[in-house]
Amino acid sequence: MSPGTLPQPAAAPAPRNAEVVLTLEHISKSFGDNHVLRDFSLELHRGENVVVLGKSGSGKSVLVKCMIGLLRPDAGRITVLGQDISTLDHEEMDQLRARLGFLFQSNALYDSMTVRENLVFPLRRQWLADRRDQEADLVQQALEDVGLADTANKLPAELSGGQRKRIALARTLILQPEIILYDEPTTGLDPITAREISALIRQVQQKYNTAAFIISHDMDSVRLVADRVALLAEGGCYAQGTYEELARHEDPRVHDFFT
Amino acid sequence: MFSSPFLAETGAIAQFAGRFFREGFRPRYEVREFFHQCYVVGYQSLPMVGITGFIMGLVLTLQSQPTMAKFGAEAWVPTMVGLTIIREMGPIITALVFAGKIGSSIGAELGSMRVTEQIDAMEVSGTNPFKYLVVTRVLATTLMLPLLTVLADGIGLYASYVGINTQGTTTLALFINNVLSGLTFAEVLPAFFKTFFFGFAVGLVGCYKGYHATKGTAGVGAAANSAVVVSSLLIFILDLLAVQITGLLGFN
Ligand SMILES: Nc1ncnc2c1ncn2[C@@H]1O[C@H](COP(=O)(O)OP(=O)(O)OP(=O)(O)O)[C@@H](O)[C@H]1O
Numbered sequence: 001m002s003p004g005t006l007p008q009p010a011a012a013p014a015p016r017n018a019e020v021v022l023t024l025e026h027i028s029k030s031f032g033d034n035h036v037l038r039d040f041s042l043e044l045h046r047g048e049n050v051v052v053l054g055k056s057g058s059g060k061s062v063l064v065k066c067m068i069g070l071l072r073p074d075a076g077r078i079t080v081l082g083q084d085i086s087t088l089d090h091e092e093m094d095q096l097r098a099r100l101g102f103l104f105q106s107n108a109l110y111d112s113m114t115v116r117e118n119l120v121f122p123l124r125r126q127w128l129a130d131r132r133d134q135e136a137d138l139v140q141q142a143l144e145d146v147g148l149a150d151t152a153n154k155l156p157a158e159l160s161g162g163q164r165k166r167i168a169l170a171r172t173l174i175l176q177p178e179i180i181l182y183d184e185p186t187t188g189l190d191p192i193t194a195r196e197i198s199a200l201i202r203q204v205q206q207k208y209n210t211a212a213f214i215i216s217h218d219m220d221s222v223r224l225v226a227d228r229v230a231l232l233a234e235g236g237c238y239a240q241g242t243y244e245e246l247a248r249h250e251d252p253r254v255h256d257f258f259t
Numbered sequence: 260m261f262s263s264p265f266l267a268e269t270g271a272i273a274q275f276a277g278r279f280f281r282e283g284f285r286p287r288y289e290v291r292e293f294f295h296q297c298y299v300v301g302y303q304s305l306p307m308v309g310i311t312g313f314i315m316g317l318v319l320t321l322q323s324q325p326t327m328a329k330f331g332a333e334a335w336v337p338t339m340v341g342l343t344i345i346r347e348m349g350p351i352i353t354a355l356v357f358a359g360k361i362g363s364s365i366g367a368e369l370g371s372m373r374v375t376e377q378i379d380a381m382e383v384s385g386t387n388p389f390k391y392l393v394v395t396r397v398l399a400t401t402l403m404l405p406l407l408t409v410l411a412d413g414i415g416l417y418a419s420y421v422g423i424n425t426q427g428t429t430t431l432a433l434f435i436n437n438v439l440s441g442l443t444f445a446e447v448l449p450a451f452f453k454t455f456f457f458g459f460a461v462g463l464v465g466c467y468k469g470y471h472a473t474k475g476t477a478g479v480g481a482a483a484n485s486a487v488v489v490s491s492l493l494i495f496i497l498d499l500l501a502v503q504i505t506g507l508l509g510f511n
């Protein structure tokens with residue numbers, strides 16, 4: 001996507017009656033006596049972008065890691081695409097994860113591999129040999145989508161922080177997952193690139209009808225991508241609604257995010 | 260009371276080994292990555308193993324020659340040095356060098372992958388990181404150390420031949436003949452066999468330390484460091500066990 005052809009982000013109608021693809025029911029998670037999540041519940045519908053707001057250290061990253069099965073909640077149930085993930089064995093979980101994308105807050109690029117190898121890794125892992133011929137095209141396309149087509153042979157260490165974030169995004173999107181979990185996709189980017197990434201998130205949603213869970217502090221980006229906003233506070237879902245609804249909320253805890 | 264951290268650590272490593280046997284021999288098999296690791300592990304160690312093997316052979320020969328000469332037993336030097344290298348010095352020195360070089364690099368590599376969430380990223384990509392990272396490396400070290408030991412033994416023996424020729428002259432054929440005359444199969448085999456266990460220990464401990472690294476860059480350093488310390492210690496313990504077992508079997 002060249003910056004000139006960016007689609008104007010349009011606020012999609014909130015698909016409240018669409019199929020539910022991800023459910024969190026009464027999730028609790030503690031580390032020792034640090035009770036990070038207490039009774040958190042939320043639903044995600046197909047084709048919907050939900051943004052989770054919350055102060056630093058409030059447990060947003062812990063929440064998404066529970067969703068993808070990297071952390072196991074102490075209590076509560078997580079249902080992804082109709083399957084209760086606590087009942088899945090390793091192989092079933094791997095199959096499910098092929099339909100999920102996860103952007104790490106820390107990017108988590110493989111630093112011993114080039115950018116191309118980073119992108120190829122999830123493809124090779126999920127595919128059988130018969131689709132190898134599409135590989136080069138998909139890598140090229142994914143890199144163009146994030147505006148970094150000429151970095152394919154570089155190592156992550158040779159890229160800037162923002163470029164690494166965009167490569168991590170390309171790696172998340174390359175398998176065209178049905179549900180995408182973005183942990184701070186625009187943090188550390190300049191305002192222009194941040195807006196491009198927000199537009200890309202919208203574009204992916206509209207093109208493939210994906211559902212996305214987006215953690216963000218960047219209110220500019222939240223306004224662009226969110227169909228619904230949820231506020232994580234005191235370990236629970238403190239408030240939720242559209243961007244406008246929460247911006248008009250009287251509770252100072254909610255209101256403070258929007259000023 | 261036993262000190263509990265030590266016991267807990269031993270238990271955790273044993274558990275890690277159990278997981279290796281449970282997961283390592285079920286599909287999917289990471290064949291490509293395994294061969295890649297064999298190349299990395301074997302190739303990286305070649306220079307160090309070659310040099311230490313050569314010096315080991317040379318020093319053993321030069322130091323034992325005067326003593327043996329005093330007893331008029333100079334002709335026995337090749338036999339004695341050959342026996343020492345093949346049965347004990349070759350395996351143990353190669354294993355310790357290997358632990359220093361490969362154990363630390365595995366500990367550091369997996370440790371940094373852990374703290375930068377690359378291991379989690381693999382898991383999210385639908386890859387079992389234990390199979391992809393741990394099983395391939397442990398198998399590679401288990402198979403490569405015996406090969407490296409054979410190589411070090413060979414280089415050490417050649418160095419011994421060179422050492423003998425600095426004093427007098429022997430033909431290579433006579434030297435080899437002398438070495439072989441002192442060795443029986445029952446002595447060579449256990450010495451070779453135990454190196455598989457040494458290699459397994461280095462790979463397993465390196466992977467365990469890296470896989471469970473915590474707390475940022477300090478954790479990576481600690482993982483690399485303790486991988487070397489623990490696997491070296493384990494090599495000596497295994498060596499002691501090996502000598503006990505071969506003794507019981509009547510091979511000593
Ligand atoms: N693996 C872990 N072990 C122990 N404590 C943890 C672990 N992961 C997170 N925590 C704790 O959980 C709390 C929430 O962390 P989390 O990373 O989810 O914050 P966050 O909301 O994502 O913050 P930020 O916006 O800064 O990324 C923190 O207090 C942190 O110390």
Ligand SMILES: [Mg+2]
Nearest residue numbers: 060061105183
């Ligand atoms: Mg976070």
